[in-house]
Amino acid sequence: MELSEALRGAPLRFVASPWPLRTAAYVLTGVVSGLLALAWVPVALVAGAYVLTPLLTSPLAAAERRRVALLGLPALPGPHRVLDRAGFAARLRARHTDAATWRELAYLVLHGSMLLAVNVVALLLGSAPTLVYLSGVANLATSQPGGPAPATPAMGTAAADGQVFALVGGAALAVLGTAVLLSYATALAALAHGALARLLLSPGDEARVRSLTSSRARLIDAFESERRRIERDLHDGAQQRLLRLGMTLVTAQLELDHDPEAARPLLAQAAGEAKAALSELRELVHGIHPRVLTDLGLRAAVADLAAGLAVPVTVAMEVPERLPAPVESTAYFVVAEALTNAARHAAATEITVTGSAGAGILTVVVDDNGKGGADPARGTGLTGLADRVDALAGTITLTSPPGGPTTLRLELPCSA
Template sequence: MISMTVWQALSRRGYLGSVWPWRSVAFLAGGAVFGAVVLVVIVAGAVVGGVTAVVLVGLPLLVLTALCGIPVAAVERWRLRLAGMGPVPLAQHRVPDAPGLTRWLTVRLEEAATWRELAYAVLLGLVLWPLDALVVAFAAGVPLFLLATPLLVAVDGEAKVVKLWTVDTWPGAFGVAAAGVPLLVLGAYALGLAAGARAEVAKALLSAPGDGERVTELVRSRLRLVDAFEAERRRIERDLHDGAQQRLVALTMTLGLARLDAPPGGTLAEQLAKAHGEAEMVLADLRELIHGIHPKVLADYGLEAAVADAADRSVVPVDVELDIPGRLPQPVETAAYFVVCEALANVAKHSGASRVTIGGGHEDGRLVLAVRDDGHGGASAAHGTGLTGLADRVSVLDGRLSLSSPPGGPTLLRVEIPCRPTEPRA
């Protein structure tokens, strides 16, 4: 499955009902707790090590304190997964050129990465964790306290909402609780925004210099490879269609004419009939191959028509419910089409389904397709179903492919690709 960031989740209509508000709370609350622990460790190590350094006892403690940024950075890189921004590549620490603890410590203390990670640990302990705690307290704690006002009145007879305002009546308690509902909604979005900003800070500080440029160039190179691959597919399809297929058609016609001229009932007529039948079978196979390489209906009429054509060719009955407002970028149409074809092939081979539904359309700036079957389930992209390569192809387009297939079914394959229509519907 292609991961989603908290920024992408915030732009979706189902954010409030998703796990992202909870993940944002976990990310910020975890940062507050972890940052407080880091502060204690750094302060204790620096103070105790500094005091005892005069007798050389504290020097090892000071060295350990200087190196504490390495495990702190490792934990923070792992925690970025909660915000959908991990994993961040580890810092490029050099491998010591000689064995032994002394050489390892020397190399680490000479590296800029070690001091950069220590600086982040200090920033976490002094600045970031108090901010995390404040955001959680105000965005989540205050609305939840207001919602709990009726419970506090029921238990204690009153609830002190603010310092000079005490609520001791049921109408007042439920009024305060009602005011907490919109605050809770706003708080959920505030938590997502804060978690995203906090994760961006951590990612920027913990990434090695040049990582962003390398990632950008890697994405661009993958896009160039996809474009080159698609261009080569179209060239092969065109060469087969205009070359080999036309020659096979001519050969089939020649064999058919030869059958008409051959004396009936003889060995020659039988051999010509057999050769004519084989040529027709090869021609049908070639047409199927050309259709699989790059279907003409996709290039000429777009994704909606191509999916309908694939549904007509499926051995399992398929219901198509698509609403796409015109043509989409060619790489998006191609990737989505082959995802649908692979899904239909898997249904026919493995699912035992009696019916398939293909639905979706263009919404919120992205193409959304869902393929659902009523089979026995248990499908997995890791079991050689061909979906892993398609997921990589979708990820190049900044999309995501997800598969849900519990034992007993149903199986749901969903693909989302950000895009905008390039041509309106004719």
């Protein structure tokens, strides 16, 4: 559930949800980073003499892209294009000619001024009930006693009890009012702040077009490589077996004319070759699109994958029985690649696969306790799968610090 959707729900449910803590953390860290932007941007403009300013402000913008994770969103991707040439001069030239650089600078200027003020006002407004209560308590504590003394000790005791009741009741109301006001004030501020961050810090249309073009080119290369692999496997495997099968059958046919007994072992050999060829064809087709996925869906296909692995795999796929075919196929091969990597390369002894589908998004997470250190840039498997995921407007995130554990998270839009 997104923040905007949670805000439209019941107030008590929203206040009791994790969202108030998330938005309060986002606003509080926003005040800190806003003060940093307020101080750093002028320094970067002056010290960088405009030339180095993009490089000096870039780390702060990168931190802001990661900070949106406090709102339950994935970190924003970097908007800058990949350089064809290395070197400081090339990097500096690219940053100056990249529109994303100046969007970052505009965001930081707004962050250190208008957004900083919005965050401070949200915190003050949300804390107003507590501030008013503390102000009243301070006034009561510093006020001088006056007026006539109580007629009896009992009346004085009753007055003191009334003050205690007022203080306790006022404290309860102040806490309740602060919880409600602070929840909604910080949520609205975080919603506006996050929207502006996504607008100015995310890749623009030009960067998305470049990414899609590159992704499509890699997909075409991957499909061409897969076509050549299938052709090679057919030529070297099943085709050779079928050729031997034909020759064996011709020999058996010749033997049948004058020595039927000699043809018997040849027919048995032909049956074995036919069985082996059929097995190779089934294995080849399984690599293209497994039958269990076609017949029974993603849950059964993932369970079948887990059963065929030497490493213990726990599967908890709370997904519909059937999903759109492209979604099922992509999710299946992502899980298959993750399981293969965990078993062969990460030396994992335990793997967990979880899946859920809600709000039109299929989410699959593969965790393993292996040695970690996985890098998609060092292999083509995950890169090719990332292109398939990108073609469906999905996301794939790999977290694999050295020493482990490794977590692969897949999110795909789906209609189920």
